[in-house]
Amino acid sequence: MPALVLLGAQWGDEGKGKATDLLGGSVDYVVRYQGGNNAGHTVVVGDQKYALHLLPSGILSPGCTPVIGNGVVVDPAVLLSELSGLADRGVDTSKLLISGNAHLITPYHTTIDKVSERFLGKRKIGTTGRGIGPAYADKINRVGIRVQDLFDESILRQKVEAALDSKNQVLAKLYNRRAIAVDQVVEELLGYADRLGGYVADTTLVLNNAIDQGQVVLFEGGQGTLLDVDHGTYPFVTSSNPTAGGACTGTGVGPTKISRVIGILKAYTTRVGAGPFPTELHDEDGEKLRTIGGERGVTTGRDRRCGWFDAVIARYATRVNGLTDFFLTKLDVLTGWERIPVCVAYEIDGKRVEELPYSQTDFHHAKPVYETLPGWSEDITQAKTFDELPKNAQKYVQALEEMSGAPISAIGVGPGRDETIQINSFL
Ligand code: GDP
Ligand code: IMO
Ligand code: MG
Numbered sequence: 070m071p072a073l074v075l076l077g078a079q080w081g082d083e084g085k086g087k088a089t090d091l092l093g094g095s096v097d098y099v100v101r102y103q104g105g106n107n108a109g110h111t112v113v114v115g116d117q118k119y120a121l122h123l124l125p126s127g128i129l130s131p132g133c134t135p136v137i138g139n140g141v142v143v144d145p146a147v148l149l150s151e152l153s154g155l156a157d158r159g160v161d162t163s164k165l166l167i168s169g170n171a172h173l174i175t176p177y178h179t180t181i182d183k184v185s186e187r188f189l190g191k192r193k194i195g196t197t198g199r200g201i202g203p204a205y206a207d208k209i210n211r212v213g214i215r216v217q218d219l220f221d222e223s224i225l226r227q228k229v230e231a232a233l234d235s236k237n238q239v240l241a242k243l244y245n246r247r248a249i250a251v252d253q254v255v256e257e258l259l260g261y262a263d264r265l266g267g268y269v270a271d272t273t274l275v276l277n278n279a280i281d282q283g284q285v286v287l288f289e290g291g292q293g294t295l296l297d298v299d300h301g302t303y304p305f306v307t308s309s310n311p312t313a314g315g316a317c318t319g320t321g322v323g324p325t326k327i328s329r330v331i332g333i334l335k336a337y338t339t340r341v342g343a344g345p346f347p348t349e350l351h352d353e354d355g356e357k358l359r360t361i362g363g364e365r366g367v368t369t370g371r372d373r374r375c376g377w378f379d380a381v382i383a384r385y386a387t388r389v390n391g392l393t394d395f396f397l398t399k400l401d402v403l404t405g406w407e408r409i410p411v412c413v414a415y416e417i418d419g420k421r422v423e424e425l426p427y428s429q430t431d432f433h434h435a436k437p438v439y440e441t442l443p444g445w446s447e448d449i450t451q452a453k454t455f456d457e458l459p460k461n462a463q464k465y466v467q468a469l470e471e472m473s474g475a476p477i478s479a480i481g482v483g484p485g486r487d488e489t490i491q492i493n494s495f496l
Contacts, residue, residue: 099127140319
């Protein structure tokens with residue numbers, strides 16, 4: 070069992086942090102492979118709650134080495150403040166490894182993210198405003214700044230100059246903002262070099278060696294399948310590949326080394342930001358899911374949009390990720406509903422459709438076709454085995470499994486590490 074991927078099967082916030090933390094005690098490395106501090110992963114250990122944005126959730130497991138892979142975009146200021154916040158709480162952060170090839174989010178990326186969203190007006194994506202899109206755009210456009218550039222002042226200056234040349238024109242002439250001075254950016258970035266230097270490593274080599282030696286590596290996704298820039302609800306997506314293939318490009322570990330791909334799946338659906346969402350609820354049920362589920366963004370504090378479970382999306386996640394397992398989270402939140410609707414297909418222009426339509430137009434027109442399952446009223450947060458769940462909760466899980474196309478190997482019945490029913494081992 071050398072390498073596993075753990076990723077979001079919906080629109081993010083499925084409970085990846087909790088699931089990663091649960092496995093953290095049994096794996097040697099936990100690796101972030103894409104995204105940046107747009108992520109907000111909550112981990113609850115005993116009475117302690119941690120909100121991680123950039124650091125892999127494995128940082129809370131003492132035996133585990135956390136790694137930030139080349140596919141991640143790193144805001145050095147955020148990274149350092151997250152590290153010191155954890156150190157203040159007694160967490161050992163010294164093992165962290167950061168790829169020298171990871172790209173940096175600089176202050177101009179954050180500025181451009183915010184002004185370009187404002188410029189889009191009603192058509193905005195609803196980004197987290199953390200500079201993610203602009204940093205990835207520079208990477209693909211080959212004017213990005215990488216972590217390794219922090220250690221060569223001359224190269225750093227040339228690259229910042231190249232990046233700001235055109236950006237300053239855009240900022241001043243299009244967005245009516247002040248130009249950003251090269252010196253100021255270079256000085257700020259150089260100020261991080263000493264503090265980050267000790268963490269930087271050839272992470273591709275480290276991870277491949279570890280796998281060759283039989284150690285266990287867990288790749289932790291940020292965001293989710295439907296936010297993937299290739300496979301998600303484009304353009305209402307993030308600018309990276311949270312889907313399984315991203316784990317390879319974002320770390321330099323080949324697909325033949327990955328033996329398991331676990332999709333984290335909420336027992337209902339949420340989304341933050343703009344974009345289509347067929348099962349979204351604008352009624353009391355939506356409000357109830359938001360309140361009971363605590364559905365407020367960890368990163369931006371925005372209310373999450375809430376809706377019923379969508380099996381079309383789950384099946385799609387199984388397909389584009391090659392999922393081997395699901396980890397179904399937040400089943401406890403559904404306790405108390407007499408009947409629970411589940412979307413089994415869409416109706417698009419009068420036709421029943423079983424698979425996620427590839428056309429954006431069709432997806433915008435998709436209306437959910439619901440089957441209604443009987444609910445349960447018993448508290449399930451203490452359940453430790455599948456048999457301890459009320460019969461109707463068991464049936465709900467079995468129905469979701471049948472519709473979603475991969476076995477549900479674990480069930481979350483509360484936010485804590487122990488509030489999990491393990492059905493099949495992940496390792
Ligand atoms: P992530 O971004 O995928 O890591 O998910 P978030 O941390 O943004 O949101 C998931 C929320 O649900 C967090 O507040 C978790 O503590 C919480 N959570 C995770 N699993 C469960 C569960 O099984 N039941 C309940 N009630 N809460 C859970
Ligand atoms: P975790 O890892 C939920 C959403 C934003 C916006 C879109 C693009 O906690 O699941 P970006 O700032 O990435 O350019 O914003 O993606 N988004 C998330 N939604 N959970 C996340 O992360 C998200 N990260 C980005 O709300 O719609
Ligand atoms: Mg989150």
